[in-house]
Amino acid sequence: MREGKDLILATKPFASEIRSRSWFHLLTTLGLLLIALTGALFFPSLIGAVFSILAGLLVVRLFVIYHDHQHHTILQHSKLANAIMTVFGLYILAPVSIWKRSHDYHHKHNSRLFTADIGSYPIATRQKFEQMSGREKAMYLFARHPLTILTGYVTMFFIGMCLQSFLSSPRKHLDSLLAMLLHVAGSVAVFYFLGWESWLFGVVIPFTIACGIGAYLFYAQHNFPGVIFREGEKWCYHDAALLSSSYLVMSPLWNWFTANIGYHHIHHLNARIPFYRLPEAMAEIPELQNAKTTTLKIRDIIACCRLKVWEPELQRMISLREAAAIRRATLAAKAI
Numbered sequence: 001m002r003e004g005k006d007l008i009l010a011t012k013p014f015a016s017e018i019r020s021r022s023w024f025h026l027l028t029t030l031g032l033l034l035i036a037l038t039g040a041l042f043f044p045s046l047i048g049a050v051f052s053i054l055a056g057l058l059v060v061r062l063f064v065i066y067h068d069h070q071h072h073t074i075l076q077h078s079k080l081a082n083a084i085m086t087v088f089g090l091y092i093l094a095p096v097s098i099w100k101r102s103h104d105y106h107h108k109h110n111s112r113l114f115t116a117d118i119g120s121y122p123i124a125t126r127q128k129f130e131q132m133s134g135r136e137k138a139m140y141l142f143a144r145h146p147l148t149i150l151t152g153y154v155t156m157f158f159i160g161m162c163l164q165s166f167l168s169s170p171r172k173h174l175d176s177l178l179a180m181l182l183h184v185a186g187s188v189a190v191f192y193f194l195g196w197e198s199w200l201f202g203v204v205i206p207f208t209i210a211c212g213i214g215a216y217l218f219y220a221q222h223n224f225p226g227v228i229f230r231e232g233e234k235w236c237y238h239d240a241a242l243l244s245s246s247y248l249v250m251s252p253l254w255n256w257f258t259a260n261i262g263y264h265h266i267h268h269l270n271a272r273i274p275f276y277r278l279p280e281a282m283a284e285i286p287e288l289q290n291a292k293t294t295t296l297k298i299r300d301i302i303a304c305c306r307l308k309v310w311e312p313e314l315q316r317m318i319s320l321r322e323a324a325a326i327r328r329a330t331l332a333a334k335a336i
Contacts, residue, residue: 002287004238008270011288014281015073015272022074025259025276026065030084033058037202041190044197052201056209057257063092063214064259064275070100071271090182092210093157095175098165110222110268111244113231113310121219123229126309126323141320144223146305152215153207158183213258220304221246221264224294227317229310241268247282247291254296255279265291 002010036058039051066088068074075081089095106119113123122143124132132140142148148155158180166176191199228243230236248262255262263278266288273281282288294300307317311326318326 004236007238007285007287010285011266011270011273011281014277014284015270017074017274018276019075021276022274026062026075026081026084029058029062029065033062037206040206041194041198041202044195044201048197048201049205052205053209055202055206056213059092059206059210060213060217061257061259062088063094063210064261066092066094067103067261068259068275070096070103073272074274090175090179093153093179093183093207094161095173095179097173097175098161107268107271111227111229111240112235113229120222124309126311126318126326129309129323130327141308144219144308149215149219149305150212151208153211156215157207157211216301217248217258217261220248220294220301221261223307223317224292224300224304225307225317226292227307228315229317238269241265242288243292244268247293249293249295 033055036051036055040048040055042048043051065074066085069076069081069085075085086096089099102119104119110120113125122140124140129137129140162173162176162180165173166180170177187199187203190202194202222244224246227246228239230239242265245265245268246262247265250258250262259275260278261267261275263282266273266278266281267275269288270281294304306319308320309318309323310316311318311323
């Protein structure tokens with residue numbers, strides 16, 4: 001069984017794009033999204049609601065294509081592709097400057113304790129969590145709360161991705177300010193000229209669906225039963241990909257709408273594999289087939305959302321209830 005550098009080398013034949021396929025996926029997805037948004041904006045009825053939901057799902061797919069482009073995986077050295085992706089980054093409230101910087105950091109530090117929360121969800125050990133102040137605990141749990149994930153449109157994209165990045169470094173993230181201004185101006189224009197139904201179907205619902213799904217996918221990819229976190233010299237890139245990144249098992253339809261982002265363990269092993277070649281890589285490399293999995297079933301979503309802190313002694317993520325039980329047992333043992 002290959003591992004480490006040998007396994008990464010085995011994925012290299014798949015780490016080359018087929019240019020025509022890249023353009024096909026980008027242009028067809030973009031075209032379908034424009035059709036869906038047009039229907040949502042100008043048919044504010046049951047038909048508009050269907051178009052609205054479809055638009056949200058297509059934004060998810062286009063976001064993953066954008067994500068691949070930012071990894072320099074597809075359509076590099078194309079001015080047209082760069083223009084499309086830059087505009088889309090502004091549209092989806094994940095402009096290039098903050099998305100690329102935070103996501104590149106995430107790939108280099110995935111599952112590394114105490115540094116993994118930049119570009120990802122915060123992770124604290126049970127001991128560190130217990131040492132936090134009340135405010136720090138509240139902020140930590142808020143960042144990981146299911147409602148925060150569900151409302152990712154506001155909490156994670158508008159505020160987290162754009163507002164906080166701009167306030168932290170205005171010169172570096174002027175495109176974050178531009179994204180917010182364009183989004184607010186566009187929303188107001190739709191509401192004023194087309195009415196509240198068009199605003200609801202053309203803006204609110206698509207962004208809520210797309211950002212909520214995107215936020216949860218990103219959560220479940222690195223916060224699932226069986227995930228492993230390391231620190232210091234114990235961390236290595238290969239293990240971070242295969243032990244700390246999930247294979248999110250989905251139906252063919254969901255795989256299409258999410259552009260195969262569920263094959264996340266392979267993506268973290270080699271981010272230069274285009275999204276449309278990830279299933280091919282998994283099918284032909286046996287070592288990638290024994291991945292840690294989760295699904296979009298309700299029971300698995302609940303299981304993922306219950307995980308709150310890392311327990312080093314158990315080498316797994318635990319719930320707050322488990323953390324409280326361990327603390328009580330520890331205190332009882334000390335009292336004897």
